[in-house]
Amino acid sequence: MGNKLSGKDLIKIGFPKNNSINIALGQINRYRKREKKESILTEAKEVLLFPEKFTGHGTWGKVAEGLVNPVQVRMHQLNNTRAPFSIFGENEIDEQAKYQLYDALKLPISVAGALMPDAHSGYGLPIGGVLATDNAVIPYGVGVDIGCRMSLSIFDIPASFFKGKEHQLEAILKDNTKFGMYETHTIRPDHEVFSRSEFQDIPLLKNLLGKAYKQLGTSGGGNHFVEFGIAKITNPLNEWKIGVGEYFAVLSHSGSRGLGANIAKHYTYLATKQCPLPKNVQHLAWLDLNTHDGQEYWLAMNLAGDYAKACHDDIHRRIAKAIGKRVVVTIENHHNFAWKEIVNGKEAIVHRKGATPANVGELGIIPGSMTAPGFIVQGKGNPESLNSASHGAGRLFSRKKCKETFTQSEIKKVLKTNGVTLIGGNIDEAPMAYKDINKVMANQNELVDVLGTFTPKIVRMDR
Structure with a gap:
């Protein structure tokens, strides 16, 4: 018997000559290839005899599913008609973003959709796109940065606290925030999220635990900030x-870091293999929530969302400790996530890619740009928007266009005019890259009530 396990080995122990062999070899190569062939075959035999015992198992759950109720891989065609939808602030949204939503609404799983007034084109769903589906989750409908979120901590300290403390506050931001792929904190506290069973039960997550621990309390690049x-x-x-x-x-503003990005990459790949679609919508491949992979993604996505919150909690804890004051109010919300919600009287999976949940009474924070105010809001629960609102001002210029259009000296001038200090930041995040937040808010007064504003003064971003 050679060292490498083959399909013939599985056939010898009784595996049927169908796709269950390919699934088993794929799972073994991905998660168990360093183990002895004999022990793997012993386990495989057990799976073959009692597949129901292995439902949900990290390695063998998908194999058991392939033996009992194999996933049917077939080309899906788009419907001729779109599911119902609403667009808010239509005149401010580029055509490409609209057509991306129109395509998504033709998926056979689509129930309803909406486009927020900050919308612009993205991959798969547009940024600012909301899509409700029937018992299916689209990894790219959630996005790469799973559970990206806003978190606002308000201290019982008057705004005059800034006077004479600008340099001290700049130093606090520099010392207590880390950005990008490589910066991490020297001292990392433990967090209850790391004891979650998903980190042990799902092999992909088990391999990402160390990375997640290292990146706790850090922020990503791009438009992420503290x-x-x-x-x-x-x-x-x-x-x-x-x-x-x-x-x-x-x-x-930040998300689930490398943990979320790896989850998105892995399950998007699985979705595209299981759910072939026409080329123009291939990013919208979905996972049926009744399948092993669908259930596993749902668990992984929710863990990534909780990890993103843990990162924000750590950032705010460090800053509050450095200032020596206590936070009295925290307002926070996810975007880039999917929720089980009732749509038209039936449970659906609501994807909000760059959109804020705005159910009745739900609090959120919608930022402008580094020189424009953000808005503290309370949702009105408008069913036309699938209980959603914008997640920011939205981009007016792409990152590429920013580099072609703006200069560092122009950005410095705008920052100075608005009394804002910037630490880090790149041209592609120029304040001028964003839409007028006041127009965006005017286009969603049916979606949220405004409780207050947040005006940036000292901004820290990745370099």
Whole structure:
């Protein structure tokens, strides 16, 4: 018996001559190739005899499914008609973003859709796109940065706290935030998210645990940031321990780092293999939630979302400790995520790719740009938008166009005019790259109520 396990070995122990052999070899090569052939075959025999015992198992669950109820791989065609949809701020949205939504609405799994006023084209679903599907999740409908989120901490400190402390606050941001692929904190606390069973039960996640631990409390590149600013509260809620006024605050924007990116890459690949689609919509390949891979992605996606929150919590904890003050109100929300929600009286999977959940009473923060205010909002639960709102101002210029159009000296001038200090940042994140947040907010007054604003003063981004 050679060292490398083959299809013939599986046939010898009784595997049927069908796709279950390919599935088994794929799973073994991906997760168990360093183990002895004999022990793997012993396990494989057990799976063959009692497949129901291995439902949901990290390595063998997909094999068991292939033996009992194999996934049918077939080319899916688009419907001729679109599922119902609404567009908010249509005149401010580029045509390509609209056509991306129109294509998504023709998927046989699509139930309803919406486009937010900050929308612009992306991969698969447009940024600012919301899509409800029937018992299926689209990894690229969620996005690469799973659970990317906003988190705003408001301190019971007046806005005048900034005066004379600018250099000290700059130093706090530099010392307590890390950005990009390689920066990590020297001292990393443990977090309950790392004890989650998914990190042991799902082989992909087991391999990513070390990376996730290293990157806890860090932020990504691109448009991710941590910034000090002024929160102006105009309509406080009863449960808040602060009233109308202007307060010192910190706002962060980042997601699930390498953990989320690897989950997205892995399950997008599996979706495209299981769900062939016409070329123009191949990024919208989905996973049926009744399948092993669909259930596994759902668990992994939710873990990535909780990990993203853990990162923000760590950032805000470090900053509060450095300032020596206590946070009194935290407002936070995901985008780039999928939720099980009721749409038209039936449960559906609602994907919000660059869109903020805005169910009745739900709080959120919608940022502008580094020189424009963000808005603290409360959802109205508008069914036309699938209970969603924009996740920011939205891009007016692509990253490539920014590099062709703007200069560092122009950016410095705009920052100075607005009294904003920038640490790091690149031309592709120029304040001028974004739409007018006030127009965006005017186009979604049916979706959210405004409770206050956040104005950036000291901004830290990746270099």
